[in-house]
Amino acid sequence: xxxxxxxxxxxxxxxxxxxxxxxxxxxxxxxxxxxxxxxxxxxxxxxxxxxxxxxxxxxxxxxxxxxxxxxxxxxxxxxxxxxxxxxxxxxxxxxxxxxxxxxxxxxxxxxxxxxxxxxxxxxxxxxxxxxxxxxxxxxxxxxxxxxxxxxxxxxxxxxxxxxxxxxxxxxxxxxxxxxxxxxxxxxxxxxxxxxxxxxxxxxxxxxxxxxxxxxxxxxxxxxxxxxxxxxxxxxxxxxxxxxxxxxxxxxxxxxxxxxxxxxx
Amino acid sequence: xxxxxxxxxxxxxxxxxxxxxxxxxxxxxxxxxxxxxxxxxxxxxxxxxxxxxxxxxxxxxxxxxxxxxxxxxxxxxxxxxxxxxxxxxxxxxxxxxxxxxxxxxxxxxxxxxxxxxxxxxxxxxxxxxxxxxxxxxxxxxxxxxxxxxxxxxxxxxxxxxxxxxxxxxxxxxxxxxxxxxxxxxxxxxxxxxxxxxxxxxxxxxxxxxxxxxxxxxxxxxxxxxxxxxxxxxxxxxxxxxxxxxxxxxxxxxxxxxxxxxxxx
Numbered sequence: 001x002x003x004x005x006x007x008x009x010x011x012x013x014x015x016x017x018x019x020x021x022x023x024x025x026x027x028x029x030x031x032x033x034x035x036x037x038x039x040x041x042x043x044x045x046x047x048x049x050x051x052x053x054x055x056x057x058x059x060x061x062x063x064x065x066x067x068x069x070x071x072x073x074x075x076x077x078x079x080x081x082x083x084x085x086x087x088x089x090x091x092x093x094x095x096x097x098x099x100x101x102x103x104x105x106x107x108x109x110x111x112x113x114x115x116x117x118x119x120x121x122x123x124x125x126x127x128x129x130x131x132x133x134x135x136x137x138x139x140x141x142x143x144x145x146x147x148x149x150x151x152x153x154x155x156x157x158x159x160x161x162x163x164x165x166x167x168x169x170x171x172x173x174x175x176x177x178x179x180x181x182x183x184x185x186x187x188x189x190x191x192x193x194x195x196x197x198x199x200x201x202x203x204x205x206x207x208x209x210x211x212x213x214x215x216x217x218x219x220x221x222x223x224x225x226x227x228x229x230x231x232x233x234x235x236x237x238x239x240x241x242x243x244x245x246x247x248x249x250x251x252x253x254x255x256x257x258x259x260x261x262x263x264x
Numbered sequence: 265x266x267x268x269x270x271x272x273x274x275x276x277x278x279x280x281x282x283x284x285x286x287x288x289x290x291x292x293x294x295x296x297x298x299x300x301x302x303x304x305x306x307x308x309x310x311x312x313x314x315x316x317x318x319x320x321x322x323x324x325x326x327x328x329x330x331x332x333x334x335x336x337x338x339x340x341x342x343x344x345x346x347x348x349x350x351x352x353x354x355x356x357x358x359x360x361x362x363x364x365x366x367x368x369x370x371x372x373x374x375x376x377x378x379x380x381x382x383x384x385x386x387x388x389x390x391x392x393x394x395x396x397x398x399x400x401x402x403x404x405x406x407x408x409x410x411x412x413x414x415x416x417x418x419x420x421x422x423x424x425x426x427x428x429x430x431x432x433x434x435x436x437x438x439x440x441x442x443x444x445x446x447x448x449x450x451x452x453x454x455x456x457x458x459x460x461x462x463x464x465x466x467x468x469x470x471x472x473x474x475x476x477x478x479x480x481x482x483x484x485x486x487x488x489x490x491x492x493x494x495x496x497x498x499x500x501x502x503x504x505x506x507x508x509x510x511x512x513x514x515x516x517x518x519x520x521x522x523x524x525x526x527x528x
Binding site for chain 2 (some may be wrong): 145
């Protein structure tokens with residue numbers, strides 16, 4: 001069983017990934033993003049995506065009611081169904097599901113983010129949180145029958161309401177819950193870069209033991225991503241591949257060794 | 265097995281239907297619309313829903329590329345996931361699926377609609393068509409495990425592309441493919457009205473044999489709807505209930521006898 005995370009950038013080659021899925025010789029579960037589509041739609045609807053920065057300096061997307069609707073239309077609507085259709089066209093029997101469907105992913109809403117505003121500290125609470133449990137029996141039921149689940153947000157919070165979550169956290173939870181040994185992440189980058197400004201500085205091989213140290217010196221979203229990968233090593237994951245989702249055959253290239261391989 | 269069609273009007277009480285589904289003592293498959301949400305979104309995105317009228321006087325929604333995107337966001341995104349979440353909150357283990365997911369519904373694209381334009385006849389072809397086959401094994405797999413499928417458009421055309429279709433046609437195909445004996449349709453009306461302008465003129469009982477004659481004299485969308493119902497009688501359907509989707513407990517009220525009952 002292969003677990004594949006597909007980034008939500010505009011340049012990600014979904015058609016190429018669908019074609020690659022058709023030639024896989026093992027079942028796959030895919031988790032995908034749609035941030036470019038969401039931001040575009042949010043702009044068109046006059047509710048541009050807002051990010052907030054906590055007092056500790058961490059910035060994140062603010063998911064208020066409007067943003068939750070936009071997210072649902074972009075992730076669960078446009079991108080999920082386009083990806084399903086591209087898969088179907090390649091003979092991959094894909095089924096698109098959010099964390100709501102079959103209560104696939106349940107979690108807990110964040111308590112709030114402490115922000116500084118006009119010199120005062122204040123707690124901002126939105127519809128986002130952490131995934132905690134997965135309906136593995138539904139995934140196994142579908143995979144056993146030859147279906148390829150394509151998963152995306154939203155997920156269910158502790159009160160049965162929809163909420164946003166980090167796809168990286170969903171991938172880590174799925175890896176652990178299903179005991180997956182190999183995870184591929186298809187990014188808008190050629191892999192993990194030694195120097196974020198130099199696409200040629202891809203680190204080809206890395207040890208799980210290096211991840212925490214790498215996370216400390218990494219920039220931006222890579223910091224959180226590397227911390228998440230580190231948790232997977234402790235849950236029986238043997239290999240994580242970070243590779244370019246923009247190439248002609250993103251998944252095949254990743255499995256053939258392109259990008260960054262992380263092993264124990 | 266109960267087959268329920270839920271209209272896509274703004275006044276349809278999805279929360280009430282979700283609550284009613286929780287107290288059903290038989291499995292259900294639900295097909296829902298989202299036309300009010302679609303029209304609203306289309307307006308906000310600057311691509312208002314367009315209808316075209318054929319030379320024979322039949323008008324239908326034009327599903328061009330933009331309209332297909334809007335439809336996917338409204339039906340598969342917002343409304344499907346909101347309905348799934350309302351069901352989950354009531355303890356109904358709903359799974360939202362389009363006709364694309366697991367190649368659930370495949371069909372054939374319409375050849376085109378002949379329209380009169382500036383004194384000339386011309387063929388307009390859009391992304392809509394008729395459903396032809398259903399992946400019944402996926403539906404049975406899910407229903408057997410206690411899931412309640414909530415189905416909506418788009419579906420797959422003969423080239424594996426997404427297309428729009430009439431939900432009434434999907435319901436008729438599902439009824440036939442699954443051998444369903446009882447179908448409930450929840451509308452933005454109290455039932456079938458003798459006089460479309462008088463909500464008190466609900467026809468309480470009707471025979472299948474009356475449907476064709478009724479269709480001939482009915483107005484607007486009811487004409488096509490009644491023709492569709494007539495086909496179900498020939499496929500083993502024993503009872504069709506047309507009832508109000510706007511009441512407090514739309515499905516329970518329908519099953520308790522509110523609205524129009526059509527029997528052989």
